[in-house]
Structure formats: structure tokens, C-alpha cells
Amino acid sequence: MTVLVAGATGTVGGIVVRRLAAAGVPVRGLTRNPDAVLPSGVEKAVGDLSDASSLAAVFAGVSAVQLFMNWEDQGAVVDLAVRSGVRRIVLLSSDGTPDEALERRVRDSGLEWTILRPGEFAANKIDIWGPAIRAGGPVREAYPDVVGVPVHEADIADVAVAALTGDGHHGRTHLIRGPEALTHREQIRLIGEAVGREIEIEEVGHDQARQDLIATGFPEEVADHILHYFVEWVDAPPVPVSLEPITGRPGRTFAEWARDHAADF
Numbered sequence: 001m002t003v004l005v006a007g008a009t010g011t012v013g014g015i016v017v018r019r020l021a022a023a024g025v026p027v028r029g030l031t032r033n034p035d036a037v038l039p040s041g042v043e044k045a046v047g048d049l050s051d052a053s054s055l056a057a058v059f060a061g062v063s064a065v066q067l068f069m070n071w072e073d074q075g076a077v078v079d080l081a082v083r084s085g086v087r088r089i090v091l092l093s094s095d096g097t098p099d100e101a102l103e104r105r106v107r108d109s110g111l112e113w114t115i116l117r118p119g120e121f122a123a124n125k126i127d128i129w130g131p132a133i134r135a136g137g138p139v140r141e142a143y144p145d146v147v148g149v150p151v152h153e154a155d156i157a158d159v160a161v162a163a164l165t166g167d168g169h170h171g172r173t174h175l176i177r178g179p180e181a182l183t184h185r186e187q188i189r190l191i192g193e194a195v196g197r198e199i200e201i202e203e204v205g206h207d208q209a210r211q212d213l214i215a216t217g218f219p220e221e222v223a224d225h226i227l228h229y230f231v232e233w234v235d236a237p238p239v240p241v242s243l244e245p246i247t248g249r250p251g252r253t254f255a256e257w258a259r260d261h262a263a264d265f
């Protein structure tokens with residue numbers, strides 16, 4: 001029986017399909033792009049989650065599916081999964097802004113369900129700080145001393161693979177965070193170590209940071225969403241989580257993430 005992974009061209013889904021294929025699990029990756037190239041051993045399925053009619057053939061022979069959140073007409077896709085004989089469903093939701101309607105739908109589906117709630121992806125820092133670091137300049141930061149618990153996308157993928165293929169995850173909601181609390185200043189220092197140069201920080205105000213994010217290409221609402229978390233964490237810093245009971249290994253450190261992504265900076 002096949003595992004279907006939505007978001008197979010994405011940050012987390014891309015690792016999940018590679019891991020499953022490497023483990024010899026028949027895996028199908030969903031993409032809207034007929035020209036997408038998926039890792040070797042991964043069957044490509046073209047379809048759009050927002051249009052359940054495009055997914056009829058996609059679910060054929062599927063025993064487990066991984067979905068992510070925030071697309072239209074979500075109920076239709078969960079219904080289709082149930083009608084198609086899928087037995088297990090894993091939903092990539094969110095720690096800070098969970099998709100509560102879809103989570104409910106998944107819990108009420110009658111399938112073996114697991115909800116994953118990852119917090120801040122370390123990978124966000126490629127888009128937030130990457131442009132300034134790649135340009136060789138200082139990073140302009142409004143919240144250099146705020147603490148985050150960024151998580152390596154490979155750890156999120158490891159939890160997803162465990163939930164898709166292992167036992168003991170049915171009916172559980174897994175909070176997924178990084179293993180250590182680090183200020184932005186410490187995170188930037190670790191990226192500097194990975195790229196081999198000291199990265200300076202230029203402190204700016206909230207409004208300037210917002211304008212900088214928008215100038216880098218973030219839509220206004222996304223810039224506000226990012227800064228909203230940083231403001232929240234000033235008074236209520238998130239606490240790290242050990243994923244070892246689920247994945248069997250300690251969570252990857254931010255230093256490791258930065259080394260893995262040195263080329264992105």
C-alpha cells in the first residue's frame with residue numbers, strides 16, 4: 001500500500017518523500033506542477049488540494065496520507081481520503097496558528113489520525129535574514145534578544161515519517177520544536193560560524209523591521225505575522241521540546257541546521 005504526501009516539493013514534504021523512498025516504502029508525492037521533478041523512487045501525482053475533483057486518481061491504493069494546512073475546501077479532501085479507503089492520516093498543522101477546522105475534520109474522520117504542530121521552522125531564517133547576509137551586510141533586527149526554539153525541517157520530517165509508518169501515534173497531537181532556546185543574536189552568530197564570517201546586527205525599531213521585511217518581498221500580512229511572534233516571545237518565550245521519544249534521536253541543533261544551509265546564506 002502506498003503513502004501519499006501532499007507538499008512533496010516543499011521543505012518538509014520533500015524530506016518525507018525521500019525518507020520513505022529510501023526505506024523502501026511505496027510513496028506518491030502530490031504537486032500541482034506537472035513538470036515538478038521528485039526524488040528518485042517517488043511516484044509523482046499531479047493534483048490540487050483546493051480542487052478535490054483533480055484528486056480522484058491520486059488516492060487510488062493509498063493507505064496513509066500526509067496533508068498540510070490552509071487550502072480551500074479541506075473537508076472534501078478528507079472525505080475523499082475516507083471514501084478511497086485510506087486508513088491513516090497525518091496533518092502538518094502549526095504550534096502558533098493551528099488550522100483548527102482542519103484538525104477537527106481530521107480527528108472526526110474515523111481514520112487513524114496524528115496531528116503535528118511544528119513551531120517556527122529554522123528554514124524561515126533563510127528568507128528573513130538571508131538577503132542581508134548574502135549581500136554581505138549586517139542583519140537589521142528589531143528583536144535581537146528575543147528567544148526562539150527554531151526546529152530543523154529534518155526533525156519535522158522524522159516525526160512525520162514515524163507517524164505515517166510507525167505505531168503508537170494514533171489519536172496524538174505532537175508538538176514539534178527545536179531542542180534549544182536561542183536568542184536571535186545567538187542564531188545569527190551560529191549562521192556566521194557556518195558561513196565563516198562574523199555577521200553584525202544593526203538594531204532597528206519594529207516599524208523599520210516591518211518595512212525591511214516587506215522590501216525583501218514578504219506580503220504585508222506575512223511580515224506582520226512574523227513580527228507578531230517576535231513580540232509575543234519577548235514576554236512568553238517558547239520552551240524547547242525533545243523529540244527523542246518519537247524519533248529515537250536528539251533534535252538537531254541550530255548550529256547543525258546552519259551548517260546544513262550554509263550555501264543558502
Ligand SMILES: NC(=O)c1ccc[n+]([C@@H]2O[C@H](COP(=O)([O-])OP(=O)(O)OC[C@H]3O[C@@H](n4cnc5c(N)ncnc54)[C@H](OP(=O)(O)O)[C@@H]3O)[C@@H](O)[C@H]2O)c1
Binds near residue numbers: 006032121
Ligand atoms: N514556516 C513555518 O514556520 C511553519 C510553522 C508551522 C507550520 N507551517 C506549515 O507547514 C506546512 C509545510 O510547510 P513547508 O515550508 O514544508 O511548505 P513549503 O515549502 O512552503 O511548500 C508548500 C508545498 O505545498 C504545495 N501546495 C501548495 N498549495 C497546494 C495545493 N493547493 N494543492 C497541492 N499542493 C499544494 C506546494 O506544492 P506545488 O507548488 O509543487 O504544487 C509545496 O510543495 C505548511 O502548511 C505551513 O503553513 C510552517
